Every structure is written in structure tokens, then in C-alpha cells.
Amino acid sequence: xxxxxxxxxxxxxxxxxxxxxxxxxxxxxxxxxxxxxxxxxxxxxxxxxxxxxxxxxxxxxxxxxxxxxxxxxxxxxxxxxxxxxxxxxxxxxxxxxxxxxxxxxxxxxxxxxxxxxxxxxxxxxxxxxxxxxxxxxxxxxxxxxxxxxxxxxxxxxxxxxxxxxxxxxxxxxxxxxxxxxxxxxxxxxxxxxxxxxxxxxxxxxxxxxxxxxxxxxxxxxxxxxxxxxxxxxxxxxxxxxxxxxxxxxxxxxxxxxxxxxxxxxxxxxxxxxxxxxxxxxxxxxxxxxxxxxxxxxxxxxxxxxxxxxxxxxxxxxxxxxxxxxxxxxxxxxxxxxxxxxxxxxxxxxxxxxxxxxxxxxxxxxxxxxxxxxxxxxxxxxxxxxxxxxxxxxxxxxxxxxxxxxxxxxxxxxxxxxxxxxxxxxxxxxxxxxxxxxxxxxxxxxxxxxxxxxxxxxxxxxxxxxxxxxxx
Numbered sequence: 001x002x003x004x005x006x007x008x009x010x011x012x013x014x015x016x017x018x019x020x021x022x023x024x025x026x027x028x029x030x031x032x033x034x035x036x037x038x039x040x041x042x043x044x045x046x047x048x049x050x051x052x053x054x055x056x057x058x059x060x061x062x063x064x065x066x067x068x069x070x071x072x073x074x075x076x077x078x079x080x081x082x083x084x085x086x087x088x089x090x091x092x093x094x095x096x097x098x099x100x101x102x103x104x105x106x107x108x109x110x111x112x113x114x115x116x117x118x119x120x121x122x123x124x125x126x127x128x129x130x131x132x133x134x135x136x137x138x139x140x141x142x143x144x145x146x147x148x149x150x151x152x153x154x155x156x157x158x159x160x161x162x163x164x165x166x167x168x169x170x171x172x173x174x175x176x177x178x179x180x181x182x183x184x185x186x187x188x189x190x191x192x193x194x195x196x197x198x199x200x201x202x203x204x205x206x207x208x209x210x211x212x213x214x215x216x217x218x219x220x221x222x223x224x225x226x227x228x229x230x231x232x233x234x235x236x237x238x239x240x241x242x243x244x245x246x247x248x249x250x251x252x253x254x255x256x257x258x259x260x261x262x263x264x265x266x267x268x269x270x271x272x273x274x275x276x277x278x279x280x281x282x283x284x285x286x287x288x289x290x291x292x293x294x295x296x297x298x299x300x301x302x303x304x305x306x307x308x309x310x311x312x313x314x315x316x317x318x319x320x321x322x323x324x325x326x327x328x329x330x331x332x333x334x335x336x337x338x339x340x341x342x343x344x345x346x347x348x349x350x351x352x353x354x355x356x357x358x359x360x361x362x363x364x365x366x367x368x369x370x371x372x373x374x375x376x377x378x379x380x381x382x383x384x385x386x387x388x389x390x391x392x393x394x395x396x397x398x399x400x401x402x403x404x405x406x407x408x409x410x411x412x413x414x415x416x417x418x419x420x421x422x423x424x425x426x427x428x429x430x431x432x433x434x435x436x437x438x439x440x441x442x443x444x445x446x447x448x449x450x451x452x453x454x455x456x457x458x459x460x461x462x463x464x465x466x467x468x469x470x471x
Contacts, residue, residue, distance in 0.1 A: 030072075030232035033097055039069045042079045042087050042096040046176060047201050048257065049101050050080050060257040061100045064119070067249065071240045083173040084150035088112070091226055097233065099224040104152040104195070106219065114227050116237035118220030119250060124153055125199055126212040128191040129184050130266070135191055135212040143190040144168040146180060153193040156216045178202060181209055197258055204438055205445050207269035248396055255401040256366060259434070272304065272439060276446055279309045283322070283341055290346040292353050297447070299349050301439035302373065305432060306348075311341040323348025352376055363398045370400040370433050374407065378429040382410060385419035386426060404430045 033039050043050045043061050050059040057066075062078065069076035079096060081087040090096045091113065104122065105115050126135055135141055138160050147153045149171035161167055175183070180192040181199075185206055193215060194202075203209050225233060244250040280300060287296040287303070300309075306324040307313035314320045318327065321344035330338050335347035356372040358380060363371060375383045386407045387397035395402035407426030409415040416423045 028232075029097075029226075029229040030236055033072065033074055033233070037074045038077055039065070039072060039074050040077045040079060040095070040097045041065045042081060042090050042099045043101040044084065044087060045080050045082060046102075046198075047178070048197055050078060060253065061102055063253055064250075065100045067244065067253075068237070068240050071243070072236065082176075084148070085173055088150065088224075091224060094226065097225075098237075102195070102197070102221055103224050104219040105222050106152050106155050108155050109152070109224070112227065113224040114229075114234060115220075115222040115224055116234060117241045118222045119241055119245075120197065120221040120254070121218040122221055123196045123214050123218045124156055124193055124216040125196055126191050126215050127181060127184060127194055127199060127209050128212050129187065130208040130210040132187075132190070134210070137213060138164045138167065138215065140212070141167055141191065144170065145189050145191050145193075146170045146172055146175070146183070147193050148175070148177065148180070149173045151193075152216075152219070156193070160215075181206065185209065200258060201441075204269060204442050207266050207273070248399055248402060252367075252399050252401045255404075259401070269438075269442075272442060273446070275304065275309060276443060280304075283309060283345065286342045286345045287349075290342075290349040292349060294349070294353065294356070295440075297443040298369070298436070298440050299345070299352065301436045301443060302352070302376065303345065303348065304439050305436050311344065312339055323351075325351070355380065360398070367398065367400040370437075371403070373433045373436055374403075374429045377432040378407075378410075378424055378426060379421070381421040382419075382424040382426065383407075383429075385416075385421050385424070386410060388419065389415060400433075404433070 028035075043059075043065070045051060046059070048059065049061040050057065052058070057078065065078070066076050079090065081090070084101075087099060087101060091099050098116075099113075102120075102122075103109070103115075105118060109115075126141070128135060133140075141164075145168075147157070147169055150173075151171075154169075154171055157167060157169055172180075177194050177198050180189065181194060181202055183189045184192055185208060191212060199209065199211070223237065225237075241250070244253075283303075284296075284300070287300045291299045303309060303322050307322050309322065311322050312320075313322070313324065315324060319325060321330075321338035322341050323344045325333070325335060325338050325344060325347050327338075329351060330347055333347040333350050335343045338344055338347075352372060355375045356368060359368045359371045359375075371383060374386075383403075386403050386409070389406040389409055390397045390403050393406065395406065397403060406415075407430050410419065410424040410426035413423075
């Protein structure tokens with residue numbers, strides 16, 4: 001065999017070995033995570049993604065990612081960034097295993113990244129300040145406006161541009177979605193574009209934000225992966241999302257962050273913010289004093305739902321006062337006068353604490369809170385009936401997302417005739433809990449604001465003109 005042939009054979013073997021090593025390296029995307037014991041995810045700071053709460057990291061995307069790390073049996077490391085333009089290159093440079101940041105799947109992004117299964121659907125809304133002229137189509141977007149740089153909104157606008165050459169916009173890395181909407185409220189922008197899930201949360205704080213029109217219909221939201229890697233991590237994602245979809249954990253998590261804000265009432269939200277500033281301070285000390293181990297703002301939110309913080313409130317059924325106690329309940333709690341605001345608040349907080357203790361210990365937070373709230377409204381017996389119906393129908397009686405679907409069945413004879421306590425207005429208990437959750441979220445936000453910010457918000461809410469038509 002000639003020397004040149006031997007050299008050629010050796011080179012061929014080296015090339016073959018190199019190809020095998022590269023193939024093995026590519027095939028080790030999931031193995032690398034398992035071997036190191038660490039899952040590195042990138043995300044953005046934001047209401048729906050990741051933020052540091054009072055008890056540590058929070059956010060819809062964070063909890064999903066934490067669940068995936070637990071599913072893989074590894075430790076989660078979160079790398080939060082302030083902009084999408086900072087975030088995306090980290091995946092391309094192999095500094096991250098995936099991006100979990102509420103990313104919508106678009107044609108342009110699909111050319112750059114692979115995506116896991118979609119776990120949410122959102123649409124893009126053009127928002128403006130209520131009382132200003134409403135844009136109803138792209139033809140009405142005659143002012144220059146600003147959107148987030150690198151967002152899917154920019155891709156949408158580029159698609160619109162050939163048919164609407166008048167469109168003028170700027171892209172910024174210096175503002176987030178909430179800041180852009182605050183610019184709209186301050187008349188610094190005529191409008192901007194925001195994802196529907198973020199808007200649902202922010203309208204509880206800024207009810208004067210109004211929807212002009214939907215500029216892009218529903219798109220899937222999914223995690224982004226490096227396009228050059230093998231299928232192993234994607235396969236694990238498909239298994240994980242399939243599991244949490246089937247066992248109800250995905251629905252429960254989605255309900256935790258978004259379930260209570262799907263419905264929006266402009267007048268109610270505006271009135272609540274006004275009352276929180278003018279009426280609540282008269283009673284705040286008593287809410288703080290008597291709330292026991294529960295956040296005082298939660299008891300205050302319950303009281304607003306019950307009586308709108310009216311000490312002399314009375315319902316046709318005979319319940320009275322700030323916390324709308326029955327005569328029998330008040331007597332059991334040592335409340336001598338239900339019309340005395342401090343006694344009512346103390347009694348209501350005590351009663352709620354007792355209900356909370358009677359919820360089965362295996363039920364986790366925040367579901368325990370929602371169950372206790374429902375029991376405050378409808379009674380423990382009827383709540384237990386709904387949990388029994390849930391179990392009969394194959395749902396999880398320890399998950400609020402499953403039980404809230406069955407509570408309205410307590411009004412239907414074919415269901416309530418099979419229960420121990422019979423007929424009940426279970427649908428009202430669902431509305432009751434959702435309303436309190438919204439009020440509580442707003443109170444938490446209000447506590448973090450400066451007086452100047454609150455003055456501006458109240459002035460805007462008072463001068464805004466309600467619109468009859470919402471998208």
C-alpha cells in the first residue's frame with residue numbers, strides 16, 4: 001500500500017472520528033443538562049415572566065421552568081435580562097439551554113430558533129387612552145408610536161407596511177410594556193401595541209387603558225431552543241408539557257396568574273382604585289391589626305367585595321356590616337355589633353382564619369386561600385359538595401381550577417339533587433373569588449406606588465370617558 005494511500009486512509013479515519021464526535025456532541029443536549037445537574041434558562045423581567053416577589057422568585061414562566069427542572073431532576077438557574085435583544089443572542093451563543101420568556105412563535109423567529117409545544121395563545125392589541133380618539137384599524141394609526149425592540153409587534157408591523165405605508169414607529173430597548181402604556185396614559189404616545197395577557201393584568205391597575213383593535217390574531221407562546229442542537233431537549237419538553245397538561249398543573253398555573261383577570265369591568269376597577277385611596281385608609285389599621293397570619297390586603301379585598309367598605313351595608317338575606325356577617329356567625333365570634341367596623345373586621349378575619357384551618361392540609365397554596373374564600377361565600381358544606389362532584393367527574397377535588405368548574409353545577413337539579421347540601425348559587429362563589437383576587441392584586445400594586453403616581457392614576461381614571469365597545 002502506498003504512502004499516499006495510507007495518509008489518505010488515516011485522514012478519512014480522522015474525519016470519520018471527528019464526525020462521530022460531533023454527532024455525539026450534538027446528541028448530548030439533554031445529557032449535558034443531566035450530567036451537570038443544571039438547567040440554564042433565559043428570561044425577561046416582567047409581570048408574566050420573572051420577578052423577585054416577597055417570598056422569592058415568582059412569575060408564570062419561572063414556575064413553568066422550575067417545574068421542568070424538577071421533572072428532569074436538576075437544579076434551575078435563571079438568567080434574567082432586561083431586553084429581548086440581550087436575551088436572544090445568549091441562546092445562539094450556547095450560553096443558555098432554552099428561553100422561557102412568553103415568546104410568541106412567529107415566522108421570523110422560527111427561522112432562527114426551534115420551539116417547544118405552545119402552552120398559551122395570545123393576540124396583539126393596539127391600546128390607547130380612554131377618552132382619546134379610538135383607532136379602529138391600521139389606517140387610523142397616523143401618529144408615530146413606540147414599541148418594544150425585538151418584539152413580535154415589530155414583525156407584525158413590517159407585514160402591514162406594504163399595505164399601510166403611512167405607518168411610522170420607533171423601537172426601544174429602554175422601556176418595557178408597562179412603561180409604554182404609562183406613556184399612553186400620560187399622553188406621550190397616542191397608542192402602542194401590547195400582548196393580550198399583559199394587558200389583562202395591567203388594566204386592573206390602569207382601567208383607562210382601552211383596546212383600539214386587534215392587530216394580530218392569536219399566536220402560540222412557546223419556549224425557544226437552539227436550532228443547531230439535537231431533538232433530545234425538545235422531546236423532553238414535549239413530554240413535560242404533555243404531562244402538566246394532562247394532570248391539570250398547567251391549567252392551575254395559568255389560572256393562578258391569569259384566570260381572575262380575563263373579565264374586565266371599567267367602572268368597577270375605576271371605583272375600586274378611588275375607594276382604595278379615599279375610604280380604605282379609615283379602616284386600614286383594623287385590617288392590619290386583625291388579619292392574623294393572612295395578608296391584611298386580602299381581608300380588605302374581601303371586605304370590599306362584601307360591602308364596598310360600608311360599615312352599615314345590609315343585604316336582603318340579613319347579613320350586615322363591613323364583612324357581611326350573619327347574626328349567628330357574629331354571635332359565635334363574639335361580635336356584639338355587626339355595624340361596628342372594627343368588630344366586623346375582627347369577626348370576619350377570625351371566621352376566615354377558621355375556614356382556612358378547616359381546608360384539608362394536603363391542599364397547597366394558593367388553592368387553600370381560594371377554597372376558604374369560596375367557603376366564606378357559599379359555606380363549607382356546599383364547597384365540599386362541589387369537591388365531591390369534581391371527584392365524581394374525574395377532576396382533582398384539591399385543585400381550585402377543577403372545583404371552580406363544578407361550583408356552577410350546584411344550581412342545576414341533575415347535580416344538586418345528588419349532593420348532601422343541595423341547591424346553591426355556586427356560580428356566584430366563583431365570581432366572588434375572582435373579584436377578590438383582582439382587588440387584592442390591585443391593592444398590592446397600589447402599596448408600591450408613590451403618591452404622585454397615584455394622583456396621576458386617579459386623575460386619569462376620573463377624566464376618562466367609558467367606551468361601550470371593548471375588544
